[in-house]
Structures are given as C-alpha cells and as structure tokens.
Amino acid sequence: MAGYRRLEVNDVGDVTVVRFRDQKILDDLNIQELGQELFQLVETENRTKLLLSFSGVDFLSSSALGKLITLDKKVKANAGVLKLCQIRPEIYEVFAITRLNRLFDIKDDEADALAAF
Amino acid sequence: MIPSKAGAGQRVMKEVLEQLQRCHWINHDIFGVHLAMQEALVNAIKHGNRLDTRKQVHVICRMSPELVRIEIADEGSGFDPSKVPDPTDPEHLEHPSGRGIVLMRNFMSRIEYNDVGNCVTLEKSRAPAE
Numbered sequence: 001m002a003g004y005r006r007l008e009v010n011d012v013g014d015v016t017v018v019r020f021r022d023q024k025i026l027d028d029l030n031i032q033e034l035g036q037e038l039f040q041l042v043e044t045e046n047r048t049k050l051l052l053s054f055s056g057v058d059f060l061s062s063s064a065l066g067k068l069i070t071l072d073k074k075v076k077a078n079a080g081v082l083k084l085c086q087i088r089p090e091i092y093e094v095f096a097i098t099r100l101n102r103l104f105d106i107k108d109d110e111a112d113a114l115a116a117f
Numbered sequence: 118m119i120p121s122k123a124g125a126g127q128r129v130m131k132e133v134l135e136q137l138q139r140c141h142w143i144n145h146d147i148f149g150v151h152l153a154m155q156e157a158l159v160n161a162i163k164h165g166n167r168l169d170t171r172k173q174v175h176v177i178c179r180m181s182p183e184l185v186r187i188e189i190a191d192e193g194s195g196f197d198p199s200k201v202p203d204p205t206d207p208e209h210l211e212h213p214s215g216r217g218i219v220l221m222r223n224f225m226s227r228i229e230y231n232d233v234g235n236c237v238t239l240e241k242s243r244a245p246a247e
Contacts, residue, residue, distance in 0.1 A: 026155050027127075028163075059148070061155050062220055066213035073211065090148040097223045098216045099205040 006034040009041065015117050016047040017110065024059040035067035039074060048080035051113050055086040060094060072103065081105075085113040118173045119158075126158040129176050133185065140182045146244050149224030150185060153239050156217035157189045165191025165235055187239045195234035 008019040018041070022030060041047045052068075054060075068084075075082040085107040087095065095101040107113035119126045130151065137147045158174065166172035172192040179186045202208075204215045221228050227240040 028159065059151065061152065061159065062214070062216040063159065065216060069211055069213050090145060094152070094220060097205075097220060099210060103210060 004037045006030060007037050012051075012114055015049040015051050015114055016041060017051045017053060017114075019053045019055065020057050023056055025057060025064040026059055026061040028063060031061070031063045031067060034064070035070065038067060038071045042071065042074045042078055042080065046078070048075070048078055049117050050075060050080065050082045051110070051117070052082070052084045053086050053110055053113075054084065054088070054091065055110075057091065058088060060091050062094075062098070065094070065098065065100060068104070069100070081117060083107060083113045083116060085110050118175055126154075126162075126174065126176065129178070130154050130158070133178055133180070133187070136180055137185065140180075140243070143244050146241060150187075150239075150241050153221040153225045153228070153241075154187055154189075156221050157187070157237050157239060160217050160237075161189050161191035161193075164196070165193035167193065183243045185241050188236060189239070190231075190236035193235050195231075197234055198230050 006021055008021060010017045010019075018038070020034070022034075025031060025034065041050065050071075072082050083105045086109055087106060092101070092106070095104065095106065105116070107116060119129065133154065134147055134151055137150060158176075161174040162168060166174065174192075175188075175190040177188040198218060201218055202212075202215060204210070204212060204219055209215065218228075221237070221239060224241075225239050226242045227238075229238045230236065
C-alpha cells in the first residue's frame with residue numbers, strides 16, 4: 001500500500017476506512033495534497049467502498065468540501081460507494097448549511113457506517 | 118498586512134481565536150469566527166488578489182469581550198457578491214467551490230462588502246453563556 005502523508009488508510013473487510021492525519025483541514029497546500037491522496041485511492045488503487053472517518057478533525061474549510069465533492073463524483077463514476085462518519089456537530093453544521101448533508105451519506109459512527117455498506 | 122499565498126494569515130487568526138478563548142466565548146462561536154475568517158482570507162488571496170504575491174491582504178481586527186469585527190481587504194478590482202451563484206441550489210450543489218460566502222453569512226452576526234467588493238467586514242456578537 002502506498003504511503004500517505006495526509007491520510008491513514010486501513011481495510012475493514014472490503015471497505016477502505018480513511019482517517020485524516022490533520023486535525024485542522026484548512027491549509028490550501030495540505031488540502032491539495034489531501035485531495036490527490038483521496039483521488040489516488042479511487043483512480044489508481046480502484047477502491048470502490050470508501051469510508052471517510054472524521055474522528056479527530058475539528059476544523060474543515062470549504063476548500064476541503066470541494067475535494068470531497070470531487071471524490072464523490074470519482075467514486076460514483078467507478079460504481080463505488082462513499083460514506084462519511086464521526087463528524088463533530090460544528091462541522092456537520094457546515095455540511096447542513098451548504099446542503100451537502102443531502103449529497104453525502106453521513107453516519108454517526110464507524111460501526112453504523114460499516115454496517116451500511 | 119499579509120502576503121497573497123496559501124497559508125498566510127494563520128498567525129493573525131490564531132491571535133484572534135486565542136483572544137476569544139480568553140474572553141470565554143463558546144466553542145461554537147469560536148469555530149464560526151475561525152471558519153468565516155478562513156473563508157474570507159482565502160477569498161481575498163485566491164480570488165481578490167489572484168495569488169499575486171505582489172499584492173497584499175489587509176486585515177484589521179477590533180475586539181471587545183462582546184464583539185469581534187474583522188475587516189479583510191484585498192488589492193483586487195472587486196466583485197459583486199450578489200452575482201455569486203447560490204451553492205445550495207441543486208444546480209450548483211456539486212460545484213467544487215463557491216461556498217465561502219454562504220458559510221460566512223451563516224456563522225457571523227453580520228457580513229458586509231464595500232461597494233467595490235474588495236473589502237469584507239465580518240462581525241460576530243458574543244452568544245450568551247451556555
């Protein structure tokens with residue numbers, strides 16, 4: 001498995017569980033790198049079941065949302081499934097305000113999310 | 118003044134947030150100020166100054182225990198915020214950008230652009246203690 005600077009990637013069965021190494025996802029350069037690593041999972045490693053866990057993430061800017069949207073498109077283009085979980089309330093509010101809680105399948109915790117694949 | 122490059126402005130943001138913590142603002146509002154300021158700075162650097170490192174972003178913060186007001190001005194030609202597409206419109210929902218202003222409006226008590234559109238004032242009144 002390729003080394004990732006911004007992500008921690010693990011397999012649970014046939015689901016790829018991704019956690020973020022950064023607590024605050026706001027720096028544009030880091031977000032570019034994070035986006036590339038996420039896209040690599042789909043485009044190079046052909047992973048079709050992705051669970052993004054936001055445990056430990058306490059800040060997320062709209063630039064990061066953009067990367068998630070692009071990731072979602074790539075996953076769908078690959079006939080895959082993307083879910084998100086463990087999003088703290090303030091960050092969930094960001095998804096709700098931008099109506100992205102309707103685009104993404106967001107679960108409370110990892111167990112619920114894994115069971116839903 | 119901060120330069121027009123990615124990551125700039127973090128020091129001034131840290132100072133503002135630390136001051137809010139010292140004044141015992143609630144976490145939700147500190148998060149909101151952080152997010153709004155981050156979005157405004159990125160807009161100024163990326164869209165206003167078009168990442169031109171010859172241009173600066175000017176930041177003025179005024180704080181009292183009950184109110185924070187932040188002015189962020191770029192050296193660009195400005196824009197009309199009313200012409201920015203609504204990112205919550207289903208037609209635009211999957212655009213990868215364009216959410217900064219909506220987030221600023223929702224998390225701050227007030228935001229106001231100058232006539233030219235190259236300076237935004239963000240204002241947040243302290244929420245009552247929980």
